[in-house]
Amino acid sequence: MNKPLERHKLVFIVNPAAKNGYCLKIWKRLEKKLSDVQYEVYFTEKEADGVELATNTANDAVSSVLIVAVGGDGTIHEVINGVIDFPHVTIGYIPAGSGNDFARGFRLPANPEKCIEFILKWIDSSGVDYDAGFYELGNGQCGYFVNSIGAGFDAVITKKANSSELKKWLNVFSLGKLIYAFYLVTEIFRYRPSTLEIFVDGKTKVYNKTWFVTISNQPYYGGGMQIAPLADPKDEKLNVVVVHELSRLKLLFLFISVFWGGHLKNKEVDSYKGKEITVRFYDSKPIHADGENIGETPIHIRVCPKSWRLIQNPDKLPPKK
Numbered sequence: 016m017n018k019p020l021e022r023h024k025l026v027f028i029v030n031p032a033a034k035n036g037y038c039l040k041i042w043k044r045l046e047k048k049l050s051d052v053q054y055e056v057y058f059t060e061k062e063a064d065g066v067e068l069a070t071n072t073a074n075d076a077v078s079s080v081l082i083v084a085v086g087g088d089g090t091i092h093e094v095i096n097g098v099i100d101f102p103h104v105t106i107g108y109i110p111a112g113s114g115n116d117f118a119r120g121f122r123l124p125a126n127p128e129k130c131i132e133f134i135l136k137w138i139d140s141s142g143v144d145y146d147a148g149f150y151e152l153g154n155g156q157c158g159y160f161v162n163s164i165g166a167g168f169d170a171v172i173t174k175k176a177n178s179s180e181l182k183k184w185l186n187v188f189s190l191g192k193l194i195y196a197f198y199l200v201t202e203i204f205r206y207r208p209s210t211l212e213i214f215v216d217g218k219t220k221v222y223n224k225t226w227f228v229t230i231s232n233q234p235y236y237g238g239g240m241q242i243a244p245l246a247d248p249k250d251e252k253l254n255v256v257v258v259h260e261l262s263r264l265k266l267l268f269l270f271i272s273v274f275w276g277g278h279l280k281n282k283e284v285d286s287y288k289g290k291e292i293t294v295r296f297y298d299s300k301p302i303h304a305d306g307e308n309i310g311e312t313p314i315h316i317r318v319c320p321k322s323w324r325l326i327q328n329p330d331k332l333p334p335k336k
């Protein structure tokens with residue numbers, strides 16, 4: 016007989032389309048590891064299903080529930096948007112997407128099988144409370160993010176990558192994350208940097224010829240780039256990084272140094288922390304939240320301290336910055 020869990024009801028929300036359909040194969044392998052555990056599983060069928068399934072699961076649960084998202088950063092983004100501030104919900108995550116920056120930033124195992132073992136090992140622990148960010152666009156559209164928000168050039172790259180046929184082919188060889196590098200090189204000659212006005216906790220800063228600004232809860236985005244090495248999802252602040260006034264060639268080199276966080280040494284890169292941020296470009300620019308395109312600037316953002324809980328190895332938390 017399947018073993019009932021002590022603390023939690025266990026529910027999986029699987030995006031079979033993540034990693035261009037490879038996620039479903041990953042799930043079939045994971046099922047074998049769950050043969051003596053009681054659980055429910057739901058599959059997303061289209062965009063935003065993850066939000067609805069997570070909210071319904073939280074509303075239906077009579078007591079503590081562990082909701083495990085299986086997919087990429089878009090899937091965990093949707094699941095957390097569905098259950099933020101539900102005190103009886105704990106989140107688990109199994110990385111089965113192309114980029115998997117959430118797993119990197121929150122120090123979860125990169126291998127899906129290792130990750131399910133990890134979740135089953137820590138399932139009856141209390142979990143760890145983390146911050147999220149809340150955003151609101153000029154048109155009133157709003158939501159939460161757990162990795163980062165980016166406005167400007169990086170959102171252009173994300174937009175291209177998300178609708179790319181090439182990404183499907185790269186995913187066949189597990190190289191899907193290279194898509195960001197590809198569009199970085201092709202779009203750098205088209206993009207026009209412009210003036211950014213940013214309000215952080217009551218102070219205003221203006222940057223000329225700005226390529227992009229990111230507001231991060233954890234350090235990684237774009238498939239392993241350490242854009243905000245100082246971001247800490249437990250410090251009740253968000254990390255702003257502005258890249259401005261540099262040549263196209265220097266920007267290319269800067270993106271290489273982003274993989275180890277070396278870009279912060281450049282005078283054209285400004286990094287600081289804040290709790291409440293408004294971003295306005297003189298001409299409106301696209302925005303992504305956790306790698307999903309959400310609209311255009313202006314955008315207002317604030318930190319939501321300790322607003323969701325993650326199943327985590329208490330000895331291996333993201334380092335304090």
Ligand SMILES: Nc1ncnc2c1ncn2[C@@H]1O[C@H](COP(=O)(O)OP(=O)(O)OP(=O)(O)O)[C@@H](O)[C@H]1O
Pocket residue numbers: 030031032033034035059060061062063064086087088089090091093111112113114115116306307
């Ligand atoms: N059944 C489905 N068919 C098509 N799209 C879906 C389905 N279920 C969810 N989606 C959408 O798939 C999108 C991408 O999912 P996700 O980000 O998890 O995978 P990925 O793009 O492969 O990974 P990553 O974001 O880590 O690169 C999400 O925006 C989600 O709304």
